[in-house]
Amino acid sequence: MFRVAKASFSNKLIRSQSSTSVKAKKSNQQINKTTENILPIRISSSKYVAEQRSKARDIVLCLQRKNIKLIAIDFDNTLLSIHTSGYYQGTVDNLIEHIRSTFHYFIQEILDSPAFGHTLHLCIVTFSSQEQLIRKLLQLAFKTSKIDQIILRCNTPEFISTMNENDFLGKEFHLTSAVTELATQRNKTIKQHEILLLDDDVQNILIAEKFGHKVLEIRDGINLDILKEFAYNVLSEC
Known part of the structure; x- marks a missing residue:
């Protein structure tokens, strides 16, 4: 009985080891297949990011070269893919998802x-009054101390008080204010034709053109290929 029991246990052990070996083999095959599936995705993703960064670098x-300074x-609807209407109530973490990858x-x-x-x-020009929100969004999205060098011109009560409310001049007050800051605080001179405005609002674009700025109307289909085509073949040299 004892021997039979041992033999029975031994057979079970052998079957168990055999089963474990088969399972391990299948498991390794699954891991290998999974790895094979993941690696191309990672390589593809890494390659895509490198290509996008290369395009963006070429544009800059x-x-x-064309003397844009x-x-x-x-x-809203430009840097972001949505319009906050100047009253965004959500978190910055949620808003970051709406920054256009371009x-x-x-x-x-x-x-x-x-x-x-x-x-x-670089400056962000907007009719939104939520300057602190936009600053935090930029800090979260880019994580660099250079963010402090980005000029923000928002319709805060303080900024609006400097504007002539009788005339609507699109983003001209914002641009003029940014140029003034660069001149007075950083000793940089920027001419009208050395400014490039990227905006989704046609009226803002047309007004900026009248003031001699370079412009590009941003639509939902915007991507780096469109930006590159504009920079290389549409934008004239200053």
Whole structure:
């Protein structure tokens, strides 16, 4: 009985080991297949990011060659894919999901450019009054001390008090204020035709054109290929 029991246990052990071996083999095969599936995705994703950053870098370099010194980006429906109406009540963490990837790559390359803060400057121009929200959003999205060098021009009560309410001039008050800050606080001179405004509002675009600025109307289909085509083949040299 004892021997039978041992033999029975031994057979069970052998079957168990055999089963475990098969399971392990299958498990390893599954891991290998999973790894094979994941790696191309990771490589593909990494390659995509590298390609996007390269495109954004080319755009920034091209804008510099064409003597653009101040890039002004609208907030709602431009930097963001949504319109906050100036009364966003959610968290910054939720809002970051709405930053267009095109502008995330573009702004990152501007910030990384050796020219940033010297011969190339960036400002956000918006009718929204939520300046602190926008500042926090930029800090969260880009995580660099260079964020402090981005000029924000929002319709805060303080800023509105400096505007002539009798005339609607689109983003001209915002741009003029940014240029004044660059001149008085950073000793940088920016001419009208050295400013590029990116905005989704046609009226803002038309007004900016009348003041001699370079412009690009932003639509929902915006991507880095469109920006690159504009910079290389549409934008004239200053």
